[in-house]
Amino acid sequence: MSKVFPKVLERVVQNLARLPGLGEKSATRLALFLLGQPKEETQELAHSLLELVEKVRLCKRCFNFAEGEWCRFCLDPERNKSQICIVEDPAALSAIEESKAYKGLYHVLHGLLSPRDGLGPREIKIEALLERLEREPVEEILIALSPTVAGEATAAYLVECLKPYSVKVTRIACGIPMGMDIRYADQLTLKRALEARQRL
Amino acid sequence: MSKVFPKVLERVVQNLARLPGLGEKSATRLALFLLGQPKEETQELAHSLLELVEKVRLCKRCFNFAEGEWCRFCLDPERNKSQICIVEDPAALSAIEESKAYKGLYHVLHGLLSPRDGLGPREIKIEALLERLEREPVEEILIALSPTVAGEATAAYLVECLKPYSVKVTRIACGIPMGMDIRYADQLTLKRALEARQRL
Numbered sequence: 454m455s456k457v458f459p460k461v462l463e464r465v466v467q468n469l470a471r472l473p474g475l476g477e478k479s480a481t482r483l484a485l486f487l488l489g490q491p492k493e494e495t496q497e498l499a500h501s502l503l504e505l506v507e508k509v510r511l512c513k514r515c516f517n518f519a520e521g522e523w524c525r526f527c528l529d530p531e532r533n534k535s536q537i538c539i540v541e542d543p544a545a546l547s548a549i550e551e552s553k554a555y556k557g558l559y560h561v562l563h564g565l566l567s568p569r570d571g572l573g574p575r576e577i578k579i580e581a582l583l584e585r586l587e588r589e590p591v592e593e594i595l596i597a598l599s600p601t602v603a604g605e606a607t608a609a610y611l612v613e614c615l616k617p618y619s620v621k622v623t624r625i626a627c628g629i630p631m632g633m634d635i636r637y638a639d640q641l642t643l644k645r646a647l648e649a650r651q652r653l
Numbered sequence: 654m655s656k657v658f659p660k661v662l663e664r665v666v667q668n669l670a671r672l673p674g675l676g677e678k679s680a681t682r683l684a685l686f687l688l689g690q691p692k693e694e695t696q697e698l699a700h701s702l703l704e705l706v707e708k709v710r711l712c713k714r715c716f717n718f719a720e721g722e723w724c725r726f727c728l729d730p731e732r733n734k735s736q737i738c739i740v741e742d743p744a745a746l747s748a749i750e751e752s753k754a755y756k757g758l759y760h761v762l763h764g765l766l767s768p769r770d771g772l773g774p775r776e777i778k779i780e781a782l783l784e785r786l787e788r789e790p791v792e793e794i795l796i797a798l799s800p801t802v803a804g805e806a807t808a809a810y811l812v813e814c815l816k817p818y819s820v821k822v823t824r825i826a827c828g829i830p831m832g833m834d835i836r837y838a839d840q841l842t843l844k845r846a847l848e849a850r851q852r853l
Contacts, residue, residue, distance in 0.1 A: 457725075457743075457746065457747045457750045457751075458718055458743065458747065459708070459709055459718055459719060459720040459724075459725075460720065461701070461704050461705050461708045461709055461720065462705060462709060462718060464701045464704070464705075465698075465701045465702060465705050468694075468697060468698040468701050469698070471694070472683055472686060472687075473682070473683070473686050474679065474682075474683075479674065481744070481747070482673070482674075482744070483672055483673070483674075484705070485742070485743060485744050486672060486673050487672075487702065487705065487706075488705060488706070488709055488718065492706045494668075494671070495702055495705065495706045496702075496703060496706060497668060498665075498668040498669070498699075498702060499698075499699040499700070499702035499703045500699070501661070501664045501665045501668050502665060502687065502695055502696075502698060502699035502702075503695075503696060503699045504661050504664070505661050505662060505664075505665050505684070505687065505688060505695065506687075506688070506692045506695045506696060508659070508661045509659055509661055509662060509688055518658055518659055518662060518688065519659060520659040520660065520661060524659075525656070525657075525659075542685070543657075543658065543685060543688075544681070544682070544685050546657065547657045547658065547681070550657045551657075
């Protein structure tokens with residue numbers, strides 16, 4: 454950004470431009486918008502950001518975001534405590550919740566195995582999962598990782614780790630997305646969908 | 654947003670979703686990113702926003718953004734004080750500056766005439782412009798408004814207002830954008846470009 458605007462505005466633009474999906478152009482547009490709206494609204498945004506980093510921490514048990522020690526699922530007596538669904542991150546957890554098809558607990562890995570990025574089993578909370586199995590009455594571990602290369606690798610590793618435990622390990626199904634024309638499905642998805650065919 | 658995340662996170666999502674170009678999905682993605690990065694970076698963003706609304710005000714003379722009473726152009730002894738370029742808003746001013754083709758002063762309207770939105774000559778700093786002409790040694794007023802319906806209407810109104818003053822009124826040229834194939838130019842642009850043809 455050229456030095457057309459005051460320094461404080463440039464500081465905001467630089468901070469906004471670091472966010473994913475925002476370049477300098479859109480960061481400038483946002484900053485000008487923030488200056489144009491009533492002062493109170495921009496202050497509310499700023500204060501909510503400060504409160505966010507101050508108050509949100511990870512649930513002691515499942516590593517979902519929480520305001521206290523435990524997240525709302527771990528605190529909820531209605532959730533089925535014999536099931537743990539493994540998700541990559543809180544956004545994936547949110548997607549699963551929106552489906553309204555799962556009523557058990559979660560375990561948030563906060564990443565997938567990626568030796569190149571230094572993400573090993575300890576970094577992504579797999580050890581913490583195994584510790585949970587020692588203490589909790591778990592009957593089923595549902596692996597809900599994306600069927601990507603890293604997701605598949607992490608799932609395979611999890612299956613190995615879970616072998617010594619007397620727990621049922623399941624995985625969300627891969628197949629043709631609802632509403633999709635199978636003529637446009639990729640080979641691998643179609644292969645998976647055929648292999649996982651279900652009796653009607 | 655469903656109540657999957659802590660309240661403080663939802664508050665941030667709601668605040669972000671009010672920004673232009675951000676829906677709830679991208680606001681959620683941003684909020685999760687902000688939670689995932691080091692605490693200090695989100696705090697820096699928040700503090701920069703607070704500083705922004707605290708410190709930035711409008712230049713007393715030209716209504717550009719300023720940190721003190723005057724903006725950097727009005728303070729700059731190198732700028733040609735006999736020229737005033739009329740722009741719609743600070744973003745337009747920034748675009749003009751980036752062209753490096755103008756070295757005079759500015760006057761920022763902060764809007765275009767729009768009776769429907771209650772924007773009359775007083776709201777958009779036209780009166781303040783006429784007052785400037787009484788006090789300042791202005792020789793040329795360069796109207797740099799976009800050739801849109803509202804921009805054209807505002808420009809026409811300005812020309813009327815400026816008639817009683819002994820000042821040269823000019824307007825940035827309309828024509829074919831550099832690099833554009835004239836076969837794809839719209840009729841009106843082409844008509845303007847023909848009318849404004851220049852001798853070589």
